[in-house]
Amino acid sequence: MIEAGVLPQNVNFALEAKYAAKFLDKHxxxxxxxxxxxxxxxxxxxxxxxxxxxxxxxxx
Structure with a gap:
């Protein structure tokens, strides 16, 4: 997309809490x-x- 001159902004997503917890635990x-x-x-x-x-x- 960047090569085409399009830069996405305000792209949001959510994760299940269990994945966030795994990341936080790991770090x-x-x-x-x-x-x-x-x-x-x-x-x-x-x-x-x-x-x-x-x-x-x-x-x-």
Whole structure:
């Protein structure tokens, strides 16, 4: 795409938590786990999720 002059921006994706946890474990990053509340309220869940979202940049 870059060779064609197109540079994608704001490309987002999500990972299942288990994959993020494996990556963090591998690199010795501390984090906390929260059990899912399957009987919860969607608005409360959305607010909790917004407080947990972070930008992660990976460079090789």
């Amino acid at each position: 010795g990053v501390n984090y906390s786990k929260v059990e899912a509340n399957k009987n919860g309220n969607i608005e409360v869940a959305n607010q909790a999720a917004l407080g947990s979202v972070v930008q992660l940049n990976c460079y090789q």
